[in-house]
Amino acid sequence: MTQSTGTDTYGPRVGGGGDWRDTATRYALVPLRIFLGVTFVYAGLDKLTDSAFMKEAGAGSVGDMMRAARDASAVPALVDVALESPVAFGYAIALGELAVGIGTLLGLLTRLAALGGALISLSLWLTVSWSADPYYYGNDLPYLMAWIPLVLAGAPLLSVDAALRARRRQRTGTYR
Numbered sequence: 001m002t003q004s005t006g007t008d009t010y011g012p013r014v015g016g017g018g019d020w021r022d023t024a025t026r027y028a029l030v031p032l033r034i035f036l037g038v039t040f041v042y043a044g045l046d047k048l049t050d051s052a053f054m055k056e057a058g059a060g061s062v063g064d065m066m067r068a069a070r071d072a073s074a075v076p077a078l079v080d081v082a083l084e085s086p087v088a089f090g091y092a093i094a095l096g097e098l099a100v101g102i103g104t105l106l107g108l109l110t111r112l113a114a115l116g117g118a119l120i121s122l123s124l125w126l127t128v129s130w131s132a133d134p135y136y137y138g139n140d141l142p143y144l145m146a147w148i149p150l151v152l153a154g155a156p157l158l159s160v161d162a163a164l165r166a167r168r169r170q171r172t173g174t175y176r
Contacts, residue, residue, distance in 0.1 A: 029149060030158055033104050036146060040101030040117060047094035054090050062090035065128065072131035079127050096120055104150065107159020114150035121147060 047053050052060035063086035070079040082089040096116060103113030121144035129138030136142075155161050 026157060029153055029155065032146060033107065033110075033150065033155060033159075036114075036117060036143075036150070037101045037103075037105030039143075040097045040104065040120075042101075044094045044096070044098030044101060047090060047097070054087055054094075056086050062086045062093075069128045069131070073127040074130045075126045078123065082127075093120065104155075107155030107161050110155035110159060110161050111151055114147045114154075118144055118147035118151055 047062075050060070052058060053062055055061040056063040058064065063083070066079050066082050066086055066089070070076050070083070073079050097120060100113050100117040100120065103109055104117065121140050125138060125140035125144055129140040132138030
């Protein structure tokens with residue numbers, strides 16, 4: 001390995017301080033953040049702008065969707081709570097998805113946003129997509145698993161969290 005040429009046995013260095021794998025590792029969560037963030041913003045906006053969804057009953061309504069999922073869900077009591085006020089539940093899910101998506105995209109309170117996304121995905125998996133057979137046909141379980149790396153690692157790069165952390169370090173003079 002030679003530092004002077006900017007290459008090593010694995011190819012050209014990226015950024016001078018390490019090989020391309022170091023850079024790829026540092027940025028590995030960025031595509032996941034973008035995908036989950038955009039998806040949850042879209043899901044929230046889709047629910048908020050769908051006049052049929054935000055109704056207690058009728059084709060495409062949150063109420064009918066929850067009634068249809070109730071008996072096949074893993075936790076029928078959770079569905080019963082949602083059915084006490086299906087429209088309020090629909091708004092809660094939509095606004096939750098929107099908040100989670102925006103927080104994830106901006107990297108603002110990323111671990112908290114990711115935990116919110118994981119809880120939304122878990123609740124939807126245990127209710128709406130629980131009856132998918134085989135289980136991997138349901139889409140909420142993979143979303144739940146996708147949130148876990150962001151819950152654990154947050155958004156160390158290209159995020160408001162990272163900028164605030166850097167600013168705090170600069171102010172206090174601590175660099176770790």
